[in-house]
Amino acid sequence: MTVARQAQHCETMADVRRHIDALDERITALLVERTGYMTEAARIKQDARKVHDQERIDFIVARVRRMAEQQGGQADVLEAAYRALMDASIAFEHREFARLRGGGHVQS
Numbered sequence: 001m002t003v004a005r006q007a008q009h010c011e012t013m014a015d016v017r018r019h020i021d022a023l024d025e026r027i028t029a030l031l032v033e034r035t036g037y038m039t040e041a042a043r044i045k046q047d048a049r050k051v052h053d054q055e056r057i058d059f060i061v062a063r064v065r066r067m068a069e070q071q072g073g074q075a076d077v078l079e080a081a082y083r084a085l086m087d088a089s090i091a092f093e094h095r096e097f098a099r100l101r102g103g104g105h106v107q108s
Contacts, residue, residue, distance in 0.1 A: 035092065038092050039100075048094065052090050061082060064082045
């Protein structure tokens with residue numbers, strides 16, 4: 001696994017913000033792509049009860065924590081971010097599931 005670059009030394013808050021803004025552009029593009037796969041999952045799954053997959057959530061959390069630790073990151077921060085991302089993704093996938101099937105109410 002490739003180790004990610006660590007944050008560059010910054011002299012000013014403007015430097016910090018410039019680096020964060022550049023990262024946000026890259027992160028946003030990746031999250032847009034990731035969200036597209038939630039639509040694909042909603043299309044493929046035939047049962048709304050399968051949208052929330054606790055086994056998959058546990059796998060992702062463990063994997064993200066491991067990657068963060070291997071790359072010298074803060075596993076707790078990454079876990080919290082991913083849990084929020086997965087919660088939002090599950091909610092989106094439920095909406096997509098309903099939209100793709102004509103809009104009926106979907107059980108969580």
